[in-house]
Amino acid sequence: MIDREQVLHVARLARLELTEEETERMSEELSKVLGHIEKIGELDLAQVEPTSHVVAVDVALRPDEPHRSLPRDVALAPAPDVADGGFRVPSPQA
Amino acid sequence: MTAELIALSAKAAADAISAGELDRAEYFAAYRARSAADELNAYVWISEEGGARAAPVSGELGGVPLAVKDLFCTEGVPSQAGSKILEGYRPPYTATVVEQLTAAGTVLLGKTNQDEFAMGSSNENSAYGPVLNPWDRTRVPGGSSGGSAAAVAAGLAPWALGTDTGGSIRQPAALCGIVGLKPTYGSVSRYGMIAFASSLDQAGPLARDVTDAALLYRHMAGRDPRDATSVAHPEELVLPSAQDLAGLRLGVPEDLTGEGVEPGVMAAFEAALAQAEALGATVERVALPHADYGLSAYYVLAPAECSSNLSRFDGVRYGLRTPADDLTAMYTQTRHDGFGPEVKRRVMLGTYVLSSGFYDAYYASAQKVRTLIAEDFARAFERVDFLVTPTSPGVAFELGALTGDPLAMYLNDYFTVPMSLAGVPAISLPCGLSDGLPVGLQLAGPAFSENRLLDAAHALEAAFGFDGAAVRA
Numbered sequence: 001m002i003d004r005e006q007v008l009h010v011a012r013l014a015r016l017e018l019t020e021e022e023t024e025r026m027s028e029e030l031s032k033v034l035g036h037i038e039k040i041g042e043l044d045l046a047q048v049e050p051t052s053h054v055v056a057v058d059v060a061l062r063p064d065e066p067h068r069s070l071p072r073d074v075a076l077a078p079a080p081d082v083a084d085g086g087f088r089v090p091s092p093q094a
Numbered sequence: 095m096t097a098e099l100i101a102l103s104a105k106a107a108a109d110a111i112s113a114g115e116l117d118r119a120e121y122f123a124a125y126r127a128r129s130a131a132d133e134l135n136a137y138v139w140i141s142e143e144g145g146a147r148a149a150p151v152s153g154e155l156g157g158v159p160l161a162v163k164d165l166f167c168t169e170g171v172p173s174q175a176g177s178k179i180l181e182g183y184r185p186p187y188t189a190t191v192v193e194q195l196t197a198a199g200t201v202l203l204g205k206t207n208q209d210e211f212a213m214g215s216s217n218e219n220s221a222y223g224p225v226l227n228p229w230d231r232t233r234v235p236g237g238s239s240g241g242s243a244a245a246v247a248a249g250l251a252p253w254a255l256g257t258d259t260g261g262s263i264r265q266p267a268a269l270c271g272i273v274g275l276k277p278t279y280g281s282v283s284r285y286g287m288i289a290f291a292s293s294l295d296q297a298g299p300l301a302r303d304v305t306d307a308a309l310l311y312r313h314m315a316g317r318d319p320r321d322a323t324s325v326a327h328p329e330e331l332v333l334p335s336a337q338d339l340a341g342l343r344l345g346v347p348e349d350l351t352g353e354g355v356e357p358g359v360m361a362a363f364e365a366a367l368a369q370a371e372a373l374g375a376t377v378e379r380v381a382l383p384h385a386d387y388g389l390s391a392y393y394v395l396a397p398a399e400c401s402s403n404l405s406r407f408d409g410v411r412y413g414l415r416t417p418a419d420d421l422t423a424m425y426t427q428t429r430h431d432g433f434g435p436e437v438k439r440r441v442m443l444g445t446y447v448l449s450s451g452f453y454d455a456y457y458a459s460a461q462k463v464r465t466l467i468a469e470d471f472a473r474a475f476e477r478v479d480f481l482v483t484p485t486s487p488g489v490a491f492e493l494g495a496l497t498g499d500p501l502a503m504y505l506n507d508y509f510t511v512p513m514s515l516a517g518v519p520a521i522s523l524p525c526g527l528s529d530g531l532p533v534g535l536q537l538a539g540p541a542f543s544e545n546r547l548l549d550a551a552h553a554l555e556a557a558f559g560f561d562g563a564a565v566r567a
Contacts, residue, residue, distance in 0.1 A: 002446065014401060014445040015408070015422070016438060017430035026442055032501050033443060039390045040459050043466070050461030051468060053293055053323070054517030055280040055541070060322035074186045080415035087410050092421040 002030045099124040100566060104158050104252035104306040105333075108199070111156045118157030122201060125159045129204050129250045134226045134235075136245040138164055139172045140204040153199025155313065160200035161251035163242050164208050166192050166297075167286040171202070175288040176210040176238075178221040179432025180413045189286025190318045191255065191297050198313040203251055206241030210434045211404065212262055212290045214238050215506040218497055219436040226493075227270060228565045229531055233490040236266030236506075242300045243270040249566030253301040253310055257287060259294045260392050261486075261510025264522040267300055268485035268534020271524040271562045273307045273551070274300045276510075278541045279517035280325045282311075283318030291399035292323075294392075294514050302562070304523060304555045308333050308548045315544075328542050334552035339373040342550060344537075345380035345478035350512065354505060356488045358528025363484045366525040366535045369557045370482070380474045380481065384466040388512035391467070393504060394447050394460035395515075400437075401444025407432060439500060464515050471516040475540045480550060483509045485522040485534030513538045521551050524560040532562070 110116035165175040167185035174180040209219040217240025228248035235244040239256030243266035258276035267274025299310035317326040409415035409428035418424040447456035513520040520538035
């Protein structure tokens, strides 16, 4: 069971604002899905190695060769707010 | 005339263009006109008229139009991943796989609708509205590559690109009566695919028949220096030619029975197995003891990776921004306004399972389950050549039927998720009808077995004789 306080805590971690209604619904829906996930607890996993990636990829080193990256104006073109050749954001301390 | 053009398979059209028997501009215009009249909401963007003329003529695929799932970045063309948070986003670069297919001669016809960030099994999670199933417009096409599947099934595209994280190519292919291949993880570059769950996401073809799927995949595969997890396919990819299944052993996973399978789907599945035997295959039961835990592990791993990947949508570099007085409020309000309900649910679930104190119980355990499932598959493939299951527990369901119950929606992925966790290739091909709606058969093989897998599917396809021409009319 994941309660209202936990939902709000996780939402803060996720940088996600939730309405009152969304918070209520999230508590109920997440609890239900987590209930299904609990099925994993039936297995004895003490001696099992984790798998993060299924395909064996050797350490993927490449030659350190310079290449052209996106021009600054192209990279900035899709941004919502641009100033002085950079991304403009509101102050963190406003 | 248009009807004759639309009736051609992609390969037949490519061959006719190469032989000078078909004018590629006329062929493109026929598809463009049909797509512009799309009533299924399969497309979110369609190429301008005359798009074929600008394209290069060279390449085996010489001018055949291609529908591309919205989440592939295409330079200067909207790439919104079905999300409001990317509304109007036109990327400054193109995904490797789209570049490769363009070099091989395909022409971008349109971008197809999808569940937001590929999270969903019905295409109802798109910010741009649901897609309708061409077999019955009151039903969903499946998801998340629902627009691509509906477009191919309805003859609005000769073939299409999709992505599959837990079933997002195979399940919509099954529900729309077409062929969908999820290739071996790593065999197709993910560069320029807007990420959902990076250790599972894989691009693949949706096509009218197995040969077209093989032809498109042949030009998709390859190691890409821009995706460090991509690997070169160890075999040269060839077009399928098998006429029978002589000597092949097929395994039906006894632990993946899924009590929720509809009787009509089970009947079509059993009839398909009988036809496989008639083609010379033997069918046996195999153990896949941990597959039943696949869905639980998947709904830890995929949301965890999604919560990390989607942190980039913060209103700073692209897409939507909701103005606010301070930075944190700008982040949280932008994400509130830009993400839909299912994406919020998975971001929350993923953040929860990764949060302090829960990591070992959820994420680390799910990674261990993944090991057990991969070992199950390896053991099964010592005994049999391919595993077979129904692709989806049911046929296409009514729009709105499952939107209120996320867990019931997730169960759609019951048969497709284990292969994703194991990273092995799997194909869905239509094997019959249940109540007038298509049923998909899933075949899965060992990593990099695409040549053999497509060959087997090719032989089965001829035996099934499934005909989707009526919905393309």
